[in-house]
Amino acid sequence: MEEKTNVMRLLEQKKIPYKSHTYDLPATTSGEEIARALGEELDRVFKTLVTVGKSGRNYVFVIPVAEELDLKKAAKAVGEKSIDMVRAKELLPLTGYVHGGCSPLGMKKFFKTTIHESVKEMEVFYFSAGKVGCQVEVSPADLAKVIRYGTADIVAER
Secondary structure, three states, X not given: OOOOOXXXXXXXXXXXXXXXXXXXXXXXXXXXXXXXXXXXXXXXEEEEEEEEEOOOOEEEEEEEOOOOEOHHHHXXXXXXXXXXXXXXXXXXXXXXXXOOOOOOOOOOOOOEEEEEHHHHHOOOEEEEEEEOOEEEEEOHHHHOOOOOOEEEOOEOOO
16 A cells, blocks of 8 residues: 555545656656656646745745756746745754655645746646655646745746
């Protein structure tokens, strides 16, 4: 039987349909390798990034795994002068999640969340279920019933 994560319990509590997917790869595995292990397109599997603004507030950005967060676009999206990535050692005490298992759902406290605008065109997308080796597949509309989020163009140009 599959072990439930807090993300899965939260989705079930809100009666949100989801599919869980597991993979057996090390925590240092790239998002691209995870997407391949799931047999999914790179633009449908998202990673969760936690940042800190010049104001000291924290923000969550959720972007496709093959993309890079554009810090200037991200700062503009949340009304900050600038933002920086949270250091890996600060992630667990701040969010309750480890690097590679961070999810926009179920953090210790809610932070303003922005998802890349490409999600608006998707029926479902994948993100971490809150632990390394586990992803959930959820519709963006259903996710909006659980957390408030905005969308914006927040990835770097290629």
